[in-house]
Amino acid sequence: MNSKHAHILLVEDDPVDVATTKRAFQAKGVENPIHVAPNGKVALDMLLGRGMTALSPIPQIILLDLNLPEMGGLEFLKELRKNPQLKACSVFVMTGQGSSQDLLEAYDLNVAGYIVKPLQYSSFVEKIGTLQSFWNLIELPN
Structure with a gap:
């Protein structure tokens, strides 16, 4: 699957961070469809169709x-x-507060990257631009 057309799931509970992420995507011209889940349970329900399509x-x-x-x-x-249906998804942690324990555990669970969200919007936009460049270089499984 070409990553330029891959759907993105943003798992984030803070409406301000959701809006900031969407705004940063627009600023960098990321046109991938974005779905939002407010927590891990809802995200799994969305991915597996539990109680919804x-x-x-x-x-x-x-x-x-x-x-x-x-x-x-x-x-x-x-x-x-x-x-087995979901384990190939590329997961990028984007968290406001990073701890070395969380970082190690996330990488033990095969994350593709671990990003601490910067406080300044311009720095966040640059990180989204770097992610977009990465997505455009790689091929994702179907």
Whole structure:
């Protein structure tokens, strides 16, 4: 699958961070469809179609906050990696506060990258631009 057309799932509970991420995507010309889930449980429900129609196609890129209500990011990652249909998704952690413990655990769960969100919007836009460049270089599984 060409990553330029891959759907993206943003797992983020803060409406300001959701809006900032969408604005940064627009600023960098990222046109991939973006779906939003407020926590890991809802994200899994969306991916698996539990209680709703499953996202189709399955988003191959997941941007994941770690500090989430109900089901946190690391718990979500553990469940995602257990599922044969979902384990190939490329997950990028995007968190406001990074700890070395979270970083190690995230990489143990095969994240594609771990990004600490910068405080300044311009720095965040640049990080999104770098992600877009990466997505445009790689091929994702179907």
